[in-house]
Amino acid sequence: MAHHTIRQAVPEDAKYISLLAKINFSESFGNLFSSEKELRLYINEKFSEEKMKASIENSENIFWIAYAQTLPVGFAKLKKDMPVPDTHYKEAAELQKLYILKDYRTEGNGNQLKVDFFEEIQKLNIKHVWLKELHTDQRTLNFYKEHDFHKHHSHSFTIGKEDFVFNIMMKTS
DSSP: OOSEEEEEOOGGGHHHHHHHHHHHHHHHHGGGOSOHHHHHHHHHHHTOHHHHHHHHHOTTEEEEEEEETTEEEEEEEEESSOOOTTSSOOSEEEEEEEEEOHHHHSSTHHHHHHHHHHHHHHTTOOSEEEEEEETTOHHHHHHHHHTTOEEEEEEEEEETTEEEEEEEEEEEO
16 A cells, blocks of 8 residues: 555545445454344444445544545544543543555555544544544554553443443543
8 A cells, every 4th residue: 555545534435434334344343243144234234325424424523534546445433522431531532433444454554544544633633532442452452552542441332142342542632
């Protein structure tokens, strides 16, 4: 991925973001579901093109989309004004999604693309940025730690019949 660009997403990008989200979620979490049917139901509802378009149009959200040459390969979603759960941090934003296609994550520039997303977020001058990351994904947790996120606490989340434990990671500017 020698050449990539990042720009703020527009509603017309919903079809790409929907597809990227479905692929990434399946690649990242699909093995944790005991039922392929339940996984498909979840991602088709959660990441539908209509839902992504409405989310892009919502002024509380900021989306960025990343391209390698002309191919969309990743996106990030920041939800503004989202207090950190179970804390006194009320002035915060949640980095809800930071997805890069697996083939592009494994290339050397995959990390640079994530860094570029962080630079876009820093331009917003948000005091606290937080995210949820699966507690067993050590590679990703280490990446966030390298970029000054620290584990604040753990949080449970249920999708259908599946229970997950996420680390709440936070970065203070």
